[in-house]
Amino acid sequence: MVTKHQHEFRKRDLFLTGGLWLISLILPNPHLPYRKEFLKKRDFLYLGVLVLLPMVWPDSLFLMGLAGIYAIVALGLSLFLGYAGQISLGHAAFFGIGAYTTAILTTRYGVTSVGAFWAAAAAAALCAYLIGKPILKLKGYFLALATLGFGEIFLVIVREARDLTGGVSGIFGVPLFSVAGFAFDTYLKQYCLIWGTLIGLVLFAKNLVRSKIGRALLAVAASEDAAASVGINVVQVKLGVFVISAAFAGLAGSLFAGVMSTASPDAFGLGLSVLMVMMVIIGGMGTLYGPIFAAIFLTWLTNALAAYQEYSLPIFGVIILLLLIFFPDGVGTRLNARLIYLISYWGRKQRRERVDT
Amino acid sequence: MSLLAIDSISKSYDGVLALNRVSLAVRQGTIKGLIGSNGAGKTTLFHLISGMESPTAGQISFAGVDITGKAPHEIAVLGVGRTFQTIQIWGTMTVVENILAGMHTRVPGNLLSCGLWLPWIHKGEKAALKEAKGILEFLGLLGRWKWPAMQLSFGQQKMLELGRALAMRPRLLLLDEPAAGLTPAEVKKLSEKVCELKGQGITIVVVEHHQGMVMEIADEVAVLHNGELIADNTPAAVKRDRRVIEAYLTGGGRGA
Amino acid sequence: MTPWIHIPQLFAAGITMGAIYALVALGFVIIVRASQIINFAQGEFVMLGGVLTFFFITGCGLPYPLAALLAVVSTVCIGLLLHLLVIYPLRKASPLILIMATLGASICLSNTSALLFGTLPKVLPPFSGGLSLQLGGVAIAPQSLWVLGATFSLLFALHRLSHRTLVGKAMEASSTDPLGADLAGISRNLMVFFAFGASAGMGSIAGVLVTPLFYTSYSAGTLLGLKGFIAAVLGGWGKNSGAILGGFVLGIVESVSVAFIPAGYKDGVAFVVLLLILYFRPKGILGSPFIDSRRW
Numbered sequence: 001m002v003t004k005h006q007h008e009f010r011k012r013d014l015f016l017t018g019g020l021w022l023i024s025l026i027l028p029n030p031h032l033p034y035r036k037e038f039l040k041k042r043d044f045l046y047l048g049v050l051v052l053l054p055m056v057w058p059d060s061l062f063l064m065g066l067a068g069i070y071a072i073v074a075l076g077l078s079l080f081l082g083y084a085g086q087i088s089l090g091h092a093a094f095f096g097i098g099a100y101t102t103a104i105l106t107t108r109y110g111v112t113s114v115g116a117f118w119a120a121a122a123a124a125a126l127c128a129y130l131i132g133k134p135i136l137k138l139k140g141y142f143l144a145l146a147t148l149g150f151g152e153i154f155l156v157i158v159r160e161a162r163d164l165t166g167g168v169s170g171i172f173g174v175p176l177f178s179v180a181g182f183a184f185d186t187y188l189k190q191y192c193l194i195w196g197t198l199i200g201l202v203l204f205a206k207n208l209v210r211s212k213i214g215r216a217l218l219a220v221a222a223s224e225d226a227a228a229s230v231g232i233n234v235v236q237v238k239l240g241v242f243v244i245s246a247a248f249a250g251l252a253g254s255l256f257a258g259v260m261s262t263a264s265p266d267a268f269g270l271g272l273s274v275l276m277v278m279m280v281i282i283g284g285m286g287t288l289y290g291p292i293f294a295a296i297f298l299t300w301l302t303n304a305l306a307a308y309q310e311y312s313l314p315i316f317g318v319i320i321l322l323l324l325i326f327f328p329d330g331v332g333t334r335l336n337a338r339l340i341y342l343i344s345y346w347g348r349k350q351r352r353e354r355v356d357t
Numbered sequence: 358m359s360l361l362a363i364d365s366i367s368k369s370y371d372g373v374l375a376l377n378r379v380s381l382a383v384r385q386g387t388i389k390g391l392i393g394s395n396g397a398g399k400t401t402l403f404h405l406i407s408g409m410e411s412p413t414a415g416q417i418s419f420a421g422v423d424i425t426g427k428a429p430h431e432i433a434v435l436g437v438g439r440t441f442q443t444i445q446i447w448g449t450m451t452v453v454e455n456i457l458a459g460m461h462t463r464v465p466g467n468l469l470s471c472g473l474w475l476p477w478i479h480k481g482e483k484a485a486l487k488e489a490k491g492i493l494e495f496l497g498l499l500g501r502w503k504w505p506a507m508q509l510s511f512g513q514q515k516m517l518e519l520g521r522a523l524a525m526r527p528r529l530l531l532l533d534e535p536a537a538g539l540t541p542a543e544v545k546k547l548s549e550k551v552c553e554l555k556g557q558g559i560t561i562v563v564v565e566h567h568q569g570m571v572m573e574i575a576d577e578v579a580v581l582h583n584g585e586l587i588a589d590n591t592p593a594a595v596k597r598d599r600r601v602i603e604a605y606l607t608g609g610g611r612g613a
Numbered sequence: 614m615t616p617w618i619h620i621p622q623l624f625a626a627g628i629t630m631g632a633i634y635a636l637v638a639l640g641f642v643i644i645v646r647a648s649q650i651i652n653f654a655q656g657e658f659v660m661l662g663g664v665l666t667f668f669f670i671t672g673c674g675l676p677y678p679l680a681a682l683l684a685v686v687s688t689v690c691i692g693l694l695l696h697l698l699v700i701y702p703l704r705k706a707s708p709l710i711l712i713m714a715t716l717g718a719s720i721c722l723s724n725t726s727a728l729l730f731g732t733l734p735k736v737l738p739p740f741s742g743g744l745s746l747q748l749g750g751v752a753i754a755p756q757s758l759w760v761l762g763a764t765f766s767l768l769f770a771l772h773r774l775s776h777r778t779l780v781g782k783a784m785e786a787s788s789t790d791p792l793g794a795d796l797a798g799i800s801r802n803l804m805v806f807f808a809f810g811a812s813a814g815m816g817s818i819a820g821v822l823v824t825p826l827f828y829t830s831y832s833a834g835t836l837l838g839l840k841g842f843i844a845a846v847l848g849g850w851g852k853n854s855g856a857i858l859g860g861f862v863l864g865i866v867e868s869v870s871v872a873f874i875p876a877g878y879k880d881g882v883a884f885v886v887l888l889l890i891l892y893f894r895p896k897g898i899l900g901s902p903f904i905d906s907r908r909w
Binding site: 207208212215218223227229230233234244 | 409
């Protein structure tokens, strides 16, 4: 642990220690979720970075937009996976349901983007409700398998029902997201749309986590028997959080269709579900910001790896494995511990030098 | 007036008869002790009362309402709280959060209203926090209210579990071996708290091996042996009962 | 009326596929019995069996039997490596992390195979000639008979191994009562190590057997692994006999269903079966020693 180290610091040590301490302030701290303060100073820092980014680095906006979409899914999934402790390997299906609902409604029936947006959330939520009722009785591996099965069934249906979904090639020409004639056609506008939605959803999620719902989620994750003994309807809680996380994924899917202008089955497979679960695990279970950071990180990673063509997926697999082996609690936790270790290193170095001289 | 009436309850697991036609009644405002050797069926009886298991035969009624086979959370809402033999606090949550989560059914709000943090949610949370702190003060845990629950000592964790059960304002409290693993000083403190709770009007059933504690605080004691009720009387009478002495001294049957 | 005509042929095809599912399911169950871990990379072992054999024949010019043997041996080594590099470091991690790790390994293996051996589907020549035998109006490829024969021989061998040899008994002990086995000096990690090797072996043999009938490619493993898992759950989770029964039942149901629904939905049938069985009888057909009936 951090031991009390005394006396003279050289200016360089102070500098470095201070720098490390500043970094640890910036990183999200995956400890207890019960916070009295709703918005910490750190949050304004993040907000500032988000606002400044388009001016400082305009080339990154497309990728950041995509990252934001995945971050919305990761946020919803973190409620189900990180807080309530359940497993879902099929969330790409809800993402896909949202995208296809939007695509079909806007191309065939001329529904507005905003209408399709909410319809996508409703469709995903409805599917989650129907599937969740029987599935959520299962635990552990069986729940993972059942959600995986659901994800695969969704893909099979999408590929086969060609009249509705365009089959393997999907639906093209989805109109870009627009509100009352104002179309989000540039990367900048899309970036603002996506991250604006994300901020709104983050506030919603923060409220949930702070309230009795958040406590109920953690209680169900830690001990279902104890939760039932205080009157918490475990099945209802699990179903509720499943539906909410699916609704988030549906919203993200709608934005995806509105930004990419297409919806095709290749984008919504097991690989995406695995990616999203990785975002929550690496981001840290039991935090909200962690998965968002992990979403940004993993989106950039997959983009960087794409340059390597055929090597990209094996390398990606290896990276996933390494991350799981070395950071099973999420990068944030270990990073904090490592920072504390590093900071204390200077003190120990001091003492060693003192002893030597 | 009996708050809890158990009528000829039997429970068998894959052919093993855990409880055999046990009938009990607990009068309102009293403390009932439940003792017996290990494997006699005490915790099974608690599981049946609190709804975690359903009986193979028989009926349980609470305050006149038949609760046989109801879901555990429904029974909890009716006013039955319990603690567990192997402690089941929520370790990663803070101490006060454990209590607040125990008040889940009494705090207003559903999914949507909580997410939007409507004004009455805020008021409800503040009132709940105040009440939770009151409970912690009663149990002597107020100083550690922000600690993660897993950092408490074992005795304090047991108190926390009691507090969580109290958060529901139960009418009936089922305590499953609350004194297990506690130091004599902690046992004394626990006995005092339990008597205070009785003074507040809560009916309590205590499963215990700690004979001293049970005989001291209980108004009536029931003895289970091999799934059967062999005595149900005042502590003094039970101590003198021949069958009870036989069961404990000779130690025949499954439990030993 | 018309769909029913095809039933016998589909039934026969279903039995063949069922044998493969049974072998994959058995691979899962071996590992689960030793360690309670579900190896999502199981299907990749099957894929590797076929792909490596193809590679050894075409790339190295080895004769068919030798290539097949070498492929099986290599896959066993890969299975053992998988344990050492991925499972052993994570032996204390939560089930979620293990699921993700085996999924990651699955991604790694299938895509590395695509990288090294190309993405084109690969076919192997059948073991004994390509002419189908006719049995009462149903055409059966001789390869199917090989598959069935090999499946039953493997099962028999597995049975003898677990009940007659010391290693087999040690693995049985380790799965039935881990703590007791530990105290008796049986190293749990070593048992899991062997389990991974054994299930990799079974999977690769299944792969070599089935490739002449259906082509194999880098992506075939994932779906096959999932179906094998479904078969294991269907038949009775954690039981060898359950895995076998489930494999055949799933194969037949899946195959016969093609007569009644459009062919494209065939893959979905397995997953519908999964959802149904998990909902109505999670223990599986034969019941399961692992699932507590009380709490389900």
